[in-house]
Amino acid sequence: MSVSAKIKSVEAFQVSWAPGDPPGRRTALVRVTTEDGVVGWGEASPMQGGMHSLGIVERDIAPSLVGADAFDQAVLHDRMFHKNIKLGPEGALTGALAAVDIALWDIKGKVLGLPVYKxxxxxxxxxxxxxxxxxxxxxxxxxxxxxxxxxxxxxxxxxxxxxxxxxxxxxxxxxxxxxxxxxxxxxxxxxxxxxxxxxxxxxxxxxxxxxxxxxxxxxxxxxxxxxxxxxxxxxxxxxxxxxxxxxxxxxxxxxxxxxxxxxxxxxxxxxxxxxxxxxxxxxxxxxxxxxxxxxxxxxxxxxxxxxxxxxxxxxxxxxxxxxxxxxxxxxxxxxxxxxxxxxxxxxxxxxxxxxxxxxxxxxxxxxxxx
Known part of the structure; x- marks a missing residue:
């Protein structure tokens, strides 16, 4: 049996929990949706509200993920890292990868009906x-x-x-x-x-x-x-x-x-x-x-x-x-x-x-x- 989860969309955005929250009090989230409607959620580093990582997700990572298989998460992880390595591999890029990676694991577990730890x-x-x-x-x-x-x-x-x-x-x-x-x-x-x-x-x-x-x-x-x-x-x-x-x-x-x-x-x-x-x-x-x-x-x-x-x-x-x-x-x-x-x-x-x-x-x- 072949199992896959083709990615339809990747959204990267801040959430402000209270009116007037300064950047450091906001949360940086990524929402990945498959063609079958399965949604995976991820989070990036909150430093300055995570805008540096969210920008990388939106501009440099999301376009290449659409149409990819969420079950290829390890390949996608390395591909995204090395494709964008000249942005500076530490901090903003690894935070962006973190948010996407967590969301892909969330999708994998939901498709298979298993918790991530399994x-x-x-x-x-x-x-x-x-x-x-x-x-x-x-x-x-x-x-x-x-x-x-x-x-x-x-x-x-x-x-x-x-x-x-x-x-x-x-x-x-x-x-x-x-x-x-x-x-x-x-x-x-x-x-x-x-x-x-x-x-x-x-x-x-x-x-x-x-x-x-x-x-x-x-x-x-x-x-x-x-x-x-x-x-x-x-x-x-x-x-x-x-x-x-x-x-x-x-x-x-x-x-x-x-x-x-x-x-x-x-x-x-x-x-x-x-x-x-x-x-x-x-x-x-x-x-x-x-x-x-x-x-x-x-x-x-x-x-x-x-x-x-x-x-x-x-x-x-x-x-x-x-x-x-x-x-x-x-x-x-x-x-x-x-x-x-x-x-x-x-x-x-x-x-x-x-x-x-x-x-x-x-x-x-x-x-x-x-």
Missing amino acids: LLGGAWRTEVPFYASIGGNAGRTVDETVRAVEARLTKERPAAVKIRWDGDRTKLDADINGDIAKARAVRKLVGDDYPLGFDANNGYSVGGAIRVGRALEELGYSWFEEPVQHYDVRGMGEVAQRLDITVSAAEQTYTVQALVDMINAGVRMVQPDIVKMGGITGLMQCAAICFAHGVELVPHQTQPTIGNVANLHVLATIMHLTKPAEFADASGRMDVGFKSVPKPVDGKFVIPGGPGLGIEVDEAEIQKRR
């Missing part, structure tokens, strides 16, 4: 614990940071917490003593045994990172994320090799070759993002690389709807899942666009078992917000 080889688990990713702490006082963590603990009961800094990346080592004080106060709040992560968002020099990392080791933090600028691969590796705490990076890594460079530098926990790193296909390639190198794969993921559920399908298939999944935006502001989307319960997400991604999009609400 198409990827099956699930080691259908429930995934999550950590609350709490940003903006560079601009908070110690007490404000503690209150922000306390609120998420009370509301969501996550399996772990990561405190993020989101500071000015042009100013390194801006407040090391204050940063350590916030880390210490959060540890006091949650107790000695609760898992904690610390995301510097590229905020330190190598020396500053080592100083903060030593403090985090004493406080029992589980991982130290992106302590130095992401493009300083040697510096990231030096920090990772000089500290005992697990140093993580690669949220801003967009190709498998760059991921290997980060691993070779000495980083032993990597965090590529499914909506930045080529989608489900890209993240599965990362999983194989991590398995081969004995490195922890803990994907970065801040988008609570399509990006999150696509990420969960991949995490279901990973044998050695060492850390919870990231959950950053707990506001529920995007729920209006979805009739069903996984919500956190008792510190975990249940992965949808329906066809494709297993979520139902409210197309009328999405159209109103385009």
Whole structure:
């Protein structure tokens, strides 16, 4: 029996969830429709609303997809990547590929009546614990940071917490003593045994990172994320090799070759993002690389709807899942666009078992917000 799903149309657009949403609060979506009326949904990186990736989809990718078979997803992925590689292979292009790739996997699952994780080889688990990713702490006082963590603990009961800094990346080592004080106060709040992560968002020099990392080791933090600028691969590796705490990076890594460079530098926990790193296909390639190198794969993921559920399908298939999944935006502001989307319960997400991604999009609400 021959199975195919010829692509009829590819739409790329922003969704604004509230009037006056600035670009960074908007979502970048791709809607792929087959000749038989099957619809697949994908999402691109939200940086500046994803307009850079959506433009590439609309101008450079969509025309060549019409008439292609969605089941040729891997061939299409490589063809689109290399056809457009002179646009710059990292960031905008891989985000565009991610949105299209996720949509094609969604179509494949819907046509076959299977969840994506089945198409990827099956699930080691259908429930995934999550950590609350709490940003903006560079601009908070110690007490404000503690209150922000306390609120998420009370509301969501996550399996772990990561405190993020989101500071000015042009100013390194801006407040090391204050940063350590916030880390210490959060540890006091949650107790000695609760898992904690610390995301510097590229905020330190190598020396500053080592100083903060030593403090985090004493406080029992589980991982130290992106302590130095992401493009300083040697510096990231030096920090990772000089500290005992697990140093993580690669949220801003967009190709498998760059991921290997980060691993070779000495980083032993990597965090590529499914909506930045080529989608489900890209993240599965990362999983194989991590398995081969004995490195922890803990994907970065801040988008609570399509990006999150696509990420969960991949995490279901990973044998050695060492850390919870990231959950950053707990506001529920995007729920209006979805009739069903996984919500956190008792510190975990249940992965949808329906066809494709297993979520139902409210197309009328999405159209109103385009």
